[in-house]
Amino acid sequence: MAIRLDFQTEKKQGSLLITEESESNKTDVIRGFFSLFGFEKEPMQTTVYSPEIVVHSQGKAEEIQKQVSEAINQRLQQLESRPSKDEVEIKKPELINSKRTLNPTIGEMIGGAPQQEAPPEEPEWYQTGIKNKEGVPHYKLRYWCKNPQCRDRSNDYIKEDQKTVKCRKCGQKLLVRQAADEHMKRDEWGNFFIADKLAP
Template sequence: MAIRLSFQTEKKQGTLLISDASESNKSDVIRGFFSLFGSEKEPVQTTVYSHEIVVHSQGKPEELQKKVSEAINQRLQQLESRPSKDEVEIKKPELINSTRTLNPTIGEMIGGAPQQEVPPEEPEWYQTGIKNKEGVPHYKLRYWCKNPQCRDRSNDYIKEDQKTVSCRKCGQELLVRQATDEHLKRDEWGNFFIADKPVI
């Protein structure tokens, strides 16, 4: 504990600074400092700084010495009653989302949990290449538009006897032909028909 005493009378002035004072020698040091001033009868102004201790008083050195000792003892008791740095337990707050719980997260409560998309079942015509429209079978066709400004490529389903198809983007008419040498037999990409030549 550091002690700083400033003492001033009309004739004398003194300052005492002790950087490390123990309980056993603080009283002796303070008594010795006041004895240097003798038994003055005139009032004095005294200020004592020790951590947060400040005493302002006027009176005889003996009275001031008593007040300073009481203030220092009181402050020492306060400091001794505080837990030391080793005894103080520092609690850190938990990190956000550091523990998993069964409770929903804020994002789930606000926007709802993201829905897991169930893959739709593939329609039967994906496997067979034949789509029935009002009981009439339509066969898979692949077309390539030859219009230089379009060049669209797409699949379509047509009747067995259909001879032309129109491009969905530009409307150009294309001739239909079989995908293989055999009638209604699929090629390696699952097409029954191909349309890749414009109608002249």
């Protein structure tokens, strides 16, 4: 076992590391170390450092050496009595709401579990763009109202030969035109007709 001594005065400082096991050698070496600082056998104030051990003492070198040995032995016993990493059991906290029970939840007790409704079926005209009103086909139209106070945008369904359409919000008349280059063809948004100009 090694002993390390660090000593400092106003004028001098020094360190000593003893690795031999003989008690008489340790005492002689410690006395010689302190004699370099002008201390022979008189009491002195010093601090002794050993791995993770600090001992403050006032007295002779033999007393310091004895206290250091006792402190080292106590520290070794503490280290040996500590459980190893393999023996330490790590406990993780339980996750919130992770326990399963047979009891109903508060939501089930209040009004039952919420049931998911099936999404409503889309009407056929959403896909075809043709809505039959009283047996007459009406075709999808997209309009943009040009009234500066309105500027409404919406879809409507009109007859094939209809030339104008009214804005639903302000009643402004708009001219109807084909949405695609060919007659009765749909554009990329599924519109047959577009109304985006003011009617005279």
